[in-house]
Amino acid sequence: MKMAKLKHNNGYNFLAGAIFGLCFGFIISTWCRNKFIPCSPSFSKSGCCPRKLQPAFETDQQSITxxxxxxxxxxxxxxxxxxxxxxxxxxxxxxxxxxxxxxxxxxxxxxxxxxxxxxxxxxxxxxxxxxxxxxxxxxxxxxxxxxxxxxxxxxxxxxxxxxxxxxxxxxxxxxxxxxxxxxxxxxxxxxxxxxxxxxxxxxxxxxxxxxxxxxxxxxxxxxxxxxxxxxxxxxxxxxxxxxxxxxxxxxxxxxxxxxxxxxxxxxxxxxxxxxFYQNFKEYKGSFVDTLLDKEVQTAITMHPIKEPIYQFRINNHFSSTRIQQLRQKQLELHRAISEMNQVLNENSPFDKYGLKPSVNSFIPNKASEVIGWEFVNSKTVSSHLNVNPRKGLTSYRKDTMDDIVSETMDIINRNSRQRGRSIDFKEVLYGYSSIDPLNGPNYILDILLTYRKHKGKNVNVPVRRHAYLHQSFLKTQITESPLTSEPDDSNSQISPHIFRALRGPLQNTHLDKLHETIHFILPLAGKVREFERFMNIYEQICLSRKENAQMHIVLFTKNSSPEEVEEILNIAGKYQKKYRSDLIEVIEADGDFARARALDLGAKQCAMDDLLFCVDVDILLTREALTRIRLNTIQSTQIYYPIVFSQYDPSVICEGLCKIGMTNFTAKVGYWRQFGYGIAAMYRSDLEKVGGYDISIQGWGKEDVDLFEKFVMSNLTIFRAVDTGMIHAFHPVTCDINLEPSQFQMCVGSKATILASQYQLAEMVLGMKEVLNRNMDTKV
Incomplete structure (x- = not known):
C-alpha cells in the first residue's frame, strides 16, 4: 500500500510539473515574440536574427514594413x-x-x-x-x-x-x-x-x-x-x-x-x-504595323504599348476577332442542323443560312446574272468592274487578303501539332475573287507554302496549293436607336444624326466653325450663261439665307467679248445691288486666261486666316456642301479636296431628251472625278506655306496637280472624299492646240472622258453596222 501511494504521489508531482512547465514556456515565448521578432514575413524593425547587411535605401525597411x-x-x-x-x-x-x-x-x-x-x-x-x-x-x-x-x-x-x-x-x-x-x-x-x-x-x-x-x-x-x-x-x-x-x-x-x-x-x-511577346520590330512599339503578325496573334502578353489609344485599338481588334470566331461557330452549328434536317427530310429556317460553302452556289438564270471574277496578285487587281481594268491593290483589299490568308493558315494548321508537322505561308502567287450577291464572296488562291515535318527526320519542302474559299454573309440584322434631343440650330442646317456623328470633332474645334466665312474664288472668261446659273445657285444657298460667304470673281476681259464682259458685270451688279455690295467682288485681270493666276489674284484679296474655296463656274452646289467645306478644312492641319460628280454629255446618253437631276449619281449619267484636283478648300496661310499656285502655268489645267503635289510633300493632311453636294455640270471642252503638250494631252483625255460611260459607248459601237460589218464584203 505504501508503495502504491508513493507511486501515486510521484505521478501527481510529475503531471503538475509538466503543466507548470507548459504554462511557463507559453508565457516566455509570448513575451519573447513581442520583444524579439525573428526574421519572418512580418518585416518588423527588430528581430532575434542580427542584421549583417546594410539596406539599399534608408527608408526601405520602414516603408516595406x-x-x-x-x-x-x-x-x-x-x-x-x-x-x-x-x-x-x-x-x-x-x-x-x-x-x-x-x-x-x-x-x-x-x-x-x-x-x-x-x-x-x-x-x-x-x-x-x-x-x-x-x-x-x-x-x-x-x-x-x-x-x-x-x-x-x-x-x-x-x-x-x-x-x-x-x-x-x-x-x-x-x-x-x-x-x-x-x-x-x-x-x-x-x-x-x-x-x-x-x-x-x-x-x-x-x-x-x-x-x-x-x-x-x-x-x-x-x-x-x-x-x-x-x-x-x-x-x-x-x-x-x-x-x-x-x-x-x-x-x-x-x-x-x-x-x-x-x-x-x-x-x-x-x-x-x-x-510573352516583346515588340522589337517597331521602334516606338504600340503594334501599329505588326498587329496582324502570326506571333502577335498567338501571344498572351504584348509589350510595349506607350500610347493609350492603341490599347483601345488592339482591344477592338481582338474583340472583333473573337466575334468572328463566335459567328463562325454559330454558322457551323447552323450547317450541322441543316445537314441533320436533310437526313430527317425536314424543313428548317436555317436551311439557307446553313448551306455548305461553295464557290459555285449561285446559278444564274440569264447572261446578265453571270458573276465575273477579278484577277488579283500581290500588287494589282484586274477587274471588269472598273473603267480602268488594271488598278493598284488598295489598302482595304490588301487587309482583306491578309485576313483571308490568316484564317486559311489557321484551318490548315489546326491539327498540325498532333501530326508532327506545320505549314508556313510564303506568298499568294495570284488569285481570283468574286461576290455572290446572295451568299457571299468567293476566292480561289494559288498559294506558295513551306511544309515542315518535325517528327522523325526533319523535312522542309516548298509546296504550291490552290485554296477554294467561300465567306458566307451573316444573317441580316436590323437595329434601331432612339433619337435623342439635340439643340435646334436652324442656321447650321445639320440634322441630329450628323450632329451626333460630328460631336467629337466639334468639341475639339468650335461651333463657330459652322458659321465661318467661306471666300469663293471663281476664275471666269466668257461663259455668261454658266455664270448666270452659278450666281442663281449662289443666291439660293448663300445670299438669300445670309450665309457667311464672300465671292471673289476674277474676270479675264481679253478672253471675253465686250458684250460678254458687260453682261457679266451687269449680273454681278444686280446681286450687289440686291444684297450688300461688299459680298461680291469683281477683279478684272489682263492678259490671256490662266487659272493659276486667277486663283492667286483671288487669294491675295483675303487675309491669312481666311478660308478659301477654289471653284469653277460649272460646279453646281448644295448648302450641305458648305458645311463639309468648313468642317473638313482645318487650318495648319488639313486641306479638303472634294471628289465631285461629273455629268456626261446629255446629247449622247439620252439624245438631249432628258434632264439630269442633282441627285442622280448613277454610272449612266456621270462618274466621280477621282483624279480631279481643281476644286479645293484651304486656308490662305496654308496656301502660302507651300508656295501658292505656280502663276507661270498658262491656260487650262496642270496648275491644280502642281499645287496638290506641293501639299502632298508638306506636313499637311489631304482629305479626299466623295461630296454629293458638288456636281460638275456637263459643258463642251475645246482644247487649244497651242497648249503645252502635257496640258493638251490632259485636255484631250478630259474631253473624251465626259462623253459617256465606256459601257454605253461600247453599245453604241456595237450598233454601228458600218463598223462591225465593214469587212463582210471583202473577199479573201
Missing part, C-alpha cells in the same frame, strides 16, 4: 470570402493614372478571371473609378525596386490564400485574359512556378548583372507570373531581397530573389518568347 493603404478616392473594400483564379498587379506612376491606367482598365483588364489592381506611389489618386493602391513611402523615382517589392508584399499580405496565380506587369502591356487563363489551367499552381520570357541581359550587360552561367530572370515588361507556392516561399524574404540589390533592374532582382528562396529560375523555353 508599414501597411499599404488604398487611397480614399479609390477605396476598394475587400470581401471576406473573396477567392479567384488570377491576381494581376500593375505597376504604374501618378502621371499615367488618367491615361495608360484608364486604357488598360477599360480594355484587357475586363478579360481577367480574377482581380486587377494598379499600384502607384504615395498620394496617388485618379478621377476615374479604378482600384488603385497607394504605396506608402514609395515615390515614382527610377529604378522602381521599392515599388516592385512593396507590391509583391501587398499581394502576399492580402491575397496569398485567395488566388492560385499572381502576375506582376507594367501599365504599357496588353494581356489576353482568356488565353492566359487557358495557359495557366494547364500548369500545376500548387508547385513553385515562375513564368515569363527568360532574359539574361543585353550584350553590354553580360557579366554585370551578377548572374551565373545558368541563371536568368523573367523580363518585367512582358509580365511575370508566380504560382501561389512561389509567392509563399518568396514572401518571408522580400525584406532581405530589397536590402541586397546588385543592379538597378527590378526584374533582375525579383528573379534573383525567386531563384534564391523558391529555388527555381524563370521558365527556360523558346515558346515563352512568343507567348
Amino acid at each position: 508599414e501597411t499599404n493603404k488604398v487611397i480614399p478616392n479609390n477605396v476598394y473594400i475587400e470581401e471576406e470570402d473573396e477567392k479567384g483564379f488570377l491576381f494581376v498587379g500593375i505597376m504604374t506612376a501618378k502621371k499615367y493614372l488618367d491615361s495608360r491606367v484608364v486604357a488598360a482598365y477599360k480594355t484587357w483588364a475586363r478579360s481577367i478571371n480574377g482581380k486587377v489592381i494598379f499600384f502607384s506611389s504615395e498620394g496617388s489618386h485618379s478621377t476615374h473609378d479604378i482600384p488603385i493602391v497607394s504605396l506608402k513611402n514609395v515615390d515614382d523615382s527610377y529604378p522602381p525596386q521599392k515599388k516592385s517589392f512593396s507590391m509583391l508584399k501587398y499581394m502576399s499580405d492580402h491575397y496569398l490564400n485567395k488566388y492560385e496565380w499572381f502576375m506582376r506587369a507594367d501599365d504599357d502591356v496588353f494581356i489576353k485574359g482568356e488565353i492566359l487563363e487557358q495557359f495557366l489551367r494547364s500548369v500545376n499552381s500548387s508547385r513553385p512556378q515562375f513564368i515569363g520570357q527568360a532574359g539574361v541581359g543585353t550584350k553590354e550587360e553580360i557579366g554585370l548583372l551578377s548572374l551565373g552561367s545558368t541563371d536568368n530572370y523573367c523580363m518585367g515588361g512582358t509580365g511575370m507570373v508566380f504560382s501561389r507556392e512561389t509567392l509563399r516561399l518568396l514572401a518571408p524574404h522580400l525584406k532581405y531581397c530589397v536590402n541586397n540589390l546588385y543592379t538597378t533592374h527590378e526584374d533582375v532582382e525579383i528573379g534573383r530573389c525567386v531563384r534564391k528562396f523558391a529555388g527555381i529560375p524563370c521558365t527556360w523555353s523558346y515558346e515563352m518568347q512568343k507567348l
Whole structure:
C-alpha cells in the first residue's frame, strides 16, 4: 500500500510539473515574440536574427514594413470570402493614372478571371473609378525596386490564400485574359512556378548583372507570373531581397530573389518568347504595323504599348476577332442542323443560312446574272468592274487578303501539332475573287507554302496549293436607336444624326466653325450663261439665307467679248445691288486666261486666316456642301479636296431628251472625278506655306496637280472624299492646240472622258453596222 501511494504521489508531482512547465514556456515565448521578432514575413524593425547587411535605401525597411493603404478616392473594400483564379498587379506612376491606367482598365483588364489592381506611389489618386493602391513611402523615382517589392508584399499580405496565380506587369502591356487563363489551367499552381520570357541581359550587360552561367530572370515588361507556392516561399524574404540589390533592374532582382528562396529560375523555353511577346520590330512599339503578325496573334502578353489609344485599338481588334470566331461557330452549328434536317427530310429556317460553302452556289438564270471574277496578285487587281481594268491593290483589299490568308493558315494548321508537322505561308502567287450577291464572296488562291515535318527526320519542302474559299454573309440584322434631343440650330442646317456623328470633332474645334466665312474664288472668261446659273445657285444657298460667304470673281476681259464682259458685270451688279455690295467682288485681270493666276489674284484679296474655296463656274452646289467645306478644312492641319460628280454629255446618253437631276449619281449619267484636283478648300496661310499656285502655268489645267503635289510633300493632311453636294455640270471642252503638250494631252483625255460611260459607248459601237460589218464584203 505504501508503495502504491508513493507511486501515486510521484505521478501527481510529475503531471503538475509538466503543466507548470507548459504554462511557463507559453508565457516566455509570448513575451519573447513581442520583444524579439525573428526574421519572418512580418518585416518588423527588430528581430532575434542580427542584421549583417546594410539596406539599399534608408527608408526601405520602414516603408516595406508599414501597411499599404488604398487611397480614399479609390477605396476598394475587400470581401471576406473573396477567392479567384488570377491576381494581376500593375505597376504604374501618378502621371499615367488618367491615361495608360484608364486604357488598360477599360480594355484587357475586363478579360481577367480574377482581380486587377494598379499600384502607384504615395498620394496617388485618379478621377476615374479604378482600384488603385497607394504605396506608402514609395515615390515614382527610377529604378522602381521599392515599388516592385512593396507590391509583391501587398499581394502576399492580402491575397496569398485567395488566388492560385499572381502576375506582376507594367501599365504599357496588353494581356489576353482568356488565353492566359487557358495557359495557366494547364500548369500545376500548387508547385513553385515562375513564368515569363527568360532574359539574361543585353550584350553590354553580360557579366554585370551578377548572374551565373545558368541563371536568368523573367523580363518585367512582358509580365511575370508566380504560382501561389512561389509567392509563399518568396514572401518571408522580400525584406532581405530589397536590402541586397546588385543592379538597378527590378526584374533582375525579383528573379534573383525567386531563384534564391523558391529555388527555381524563370521558365527556360523558346515558346515563352512568343507567348510573352516583346515588340522589337517597331521602334516606338504600340503594334501599329505588326498587329496582324502570326506571333502577335498567338501571344498572351504584348509589350510595349506607350500610347493609350492603341490599347483601345488592339482591344477592338481582338474583340472583333473573337466575334468572328463566335459567328463562325454559330454558322457551323447552323450547317450541322441543316445537314441533320436533310437526313430527317425536314424543313428548317436555317436551311439557307446553313448551306455548305461553295464557290459555285449561285446559278444564274440569264447572261446578265453571270458573276465575273477579278484577277488579283500581290500588287494589282484586274477587274471588269472598273473603267480602268488594271488598278493598284488598295489598302482595304490588301487587309482583306491578309485576313483571308490568316484564317486559311489557321484551318490548315489546326491539327498540325498532333501530326508532327506545320505549314508556313510564303506568298499568294495570284488569285481570283468574286461576290455572290446572295451568299457571299468567293476566292480561289494559288498559294506558295513551306511544309515542315518535325517528327522523325526533319523535312522542309516548298509546296504550291490552290485554296477554294467561300465567306458566307451573316444573317441580316436590323437595329434601331432612339433619337435623342439635340439643340435646334436652324442656321447650321445639320440634322441630329450628323450632329451626333460630328460631336467629337466639334468639341475639339468650335461651333463657330459652322458659321465661318467661306471666300469663293471663281476664275471666269466668257461663259455668261454658266455664270448666270452659278450666281442663281449662289443666291439660293448663300445670299438669300445670309450665309457667311464672300465671292471673289476674277474676270479675264481679253478672253471675253465686250458684250460678254458687260453682261457679266451687269449680273454681278444686280446681286450687289440686291444684297450688300461688299459680298461680291469683281477683279478684272489682263492678259490671256490662266487659272493659276486667277486663283492667286483671288487669294491675295483675303487675309491669312481666311478660308478659301477654289471653284469653277460649272460646279453646281448644295448648302450641305458648305458645311463639309468648313468642317473638313482645318487650318495648319488639313486641306479638303472634294471628289465631285461629273455629268456626261446629255446629247449622247439620252439624245438631249432628258434632264439630269442633282441627285442622280448613277454610272449612266456621270462618274466621280477621282483624279480631279481643281476644286479645293484651304486656308490662305496654308496656301502660302507651300508656295501658292505656280502663276507661270498658262491656260487650262496642270496648275491644280502642281499645287496638290506641293501639299502632298508638306506636313499637311489631304482629305479626299466623295461630296454629293458638288456636281460638275456637263459643258463642251475645246482644247487649244497651242497648249503645252502635257496640258493638251490632259485636255484631250478630259474631253473624251465626259462623253459617256465606256459601257454605253461600247453599245453604241456595237450598233454601228458600218463598223462591225465593214469587212463582210471583202473577199479573201
